[in-house]
Amino acid sequence: MQGKQFFDNHGRPIEYVRLAVTDRCNLRCFYCMPEEGIRYLPKKELLTYEEMLRLVGIMAGFGVKKVRLTGGEPFVRKDLMYFIKKLNEIPGIEGIHITTNGVLTLPHIEEFKAAGIKSVNLSLDTLDRERFHSITRRDELPAVMDTFHALLERGIETKINAVVMDGQNTDDIVPLAMLAKAHKVDVRFIEEMPFNGEGSHYPVLVWTHAKIHQELVRAFPSLSRRVDEAASTSATYSIDGFKGSVGIIAAFTRSFCGTCNRIRMTAQGTLKTCLYDDGVLDLRALLRNGANDAEVSAALLKAFGQRAKDGFEAEARRAKGHAVSESMSTIGG
Numbered sequence: 515m516q517g518k519q520f521f522d523n524h525g526r527p528i529e530y531v532r533l534a535v536t537d538r539c540n541l542r543c544f545y546c547m548p549e550e551g552i553r554y555l556p557k558k559e560l561l562t563y564e565e566m567l568r569l570v571g572i573m574a575g576f577g578v579k580k581v582r583l584t585g586g587e588p589f590v591r592k593d594l595m596y597f598i599k600k601l602n603e604i605p606g607i608e609g610i611h612i613t614t615n616g617v618l619t620l621p622h623i624e625e626f627k628a629a630g631i632k633s634v635n636l637s638l639d640t641l642d643r644e645r646f647h648s649i650t651r652r653d654e655l656p657a658v659m660d661t662f663h664a665l666l667e668r669g670i671e672t673k674i675n676a677v678v679m680d681g682q683n684t685d686d687i688v689p690l691a692m693l694a695k696a697h698k699v700d701v702r703f704i705e706e707m708p709f710n711g712e713g714s715h716y717p718v719l720v721w722t723h724a725k726i727h728q729e730l731v732r733a734f735p736s737l738s739r740r741v742d743e744a745a746s747t748s749a750t751y752s753i754d755g756f757k758g759s760v761g762i763i764a765a766f767t768r769s770f771c772g773t774c775n776r777i778r779m780t781a782q783g784t785l786k787t788c789l790y791d792d793g794v795l796d797l798r799a800l801l802r803n804g805a806n807d808a809e810v811s812a813a814l815l816k817a818f819g820q821r822a823k824d825g826f827e828a829e830a831r832r833a834k835g836h837a838v839s840e841s842m843s844t845i846g847g
């Protein structure tokens with residue numbers, strides 16, 4: 515199977531899997547989950563590392579080359595670095611990437627390069643300690659900033675992900691963008707989505723990609739669009755005199771689905787072929803009912819062959835009355 519490339523029913527290659535290694539998180543970001551948290555799954559309902567390794571191995575046979583670990587907070591799961599090293603040994607996997615909130619990350623950074631970690635997306639919505647506390651409901655900004663600086667010192671490719679929230683952190687857009695002046699980082703601003711455990715915060719999204727762009731142009735008139743990689747979710751911009759770049763991710767507007775090469779696996783082993791679907795295949799049940807690799811492959815290929823063409827179609831196909839409202843922590847953002 516090695517070396518094959520699988521294309522979905524819309525001609526898009528499937529090259530990239532985002533793996534939620536846990537649904538647990540040590541922050542309580544209000545745009546992601548309610549203050550009391552979400553009902554976490556009992557451990558036996560999570561995929562084991564062995565199950566994840568087996569599934570990624572099968573997917574590598576279809577041309578999946580890139581793995582992103584997310585969650586929940588990946589570093590909350592025990593023995594994560596052991597798992598990463600094993601993932602990196604799978605033939606065909608060219609790089610491991612991590613999305614983290616940076617709170618528990620620092621002690622592991624020294625091992626990142628040897629473990630095969632190619633880049634880190636660090637979630638950071640504000641540089642103001644009080645605002646960080648009120649958004650995440652935890653006072654952890656200093657730990658996140660220590661992680662940020664350590665990543666750069668170690669020469670690890672780093673992107674900042676900031677969700678833009680009306681009435682919360684729009685004053686942070688410019689200070690966050692300024693991080694890319696002093697440092698070689700890509701600071702990406704993300705439209706808020708209704709994946710928060712309770713449903714949409716706004717009747718209409720105020721801070722759309724267009725409004726974020728306007729704000730950046732106002733502050734940085736030299737903003738100019740770069741050419742992005744084909745499957746990029748981000749529109750990337752240069753600014754004169756900046757070492758890094760800034761980007762805008764139209765996550766709610768969904769303008770990048772045409773080139774989507776990504777699939778997701780939730781912590782309980784549900785396959786999602788779009789962020790906005792409600793799960794298209796129960797991989798955990800397949801594995802635990804004794805399916806062999808050929809049977810798992812056949813089920814995966816069938817799901818890849820029925821992908822929604824975009825996030826709107828995926829959302830429309832969800833079970834009736836099942837609007838988008840689950841926490842991003844259960845999906846793997």
Ligand code: SAM
Pocket residue numbers: 539545546584585586587588613614615635636637675676677704705706707708709710765842843846847
């Ligand atoms: N715990 C890790 C972290 O914070 O990076 C990984 C999981 S977190 C769910 C992944 C990303 O999803 C974070 O950058 C977070 O800001 C983003 N996210 C969570 N809820 C979101 C929402 N409702 N809209 C947009 N982005 C969201």
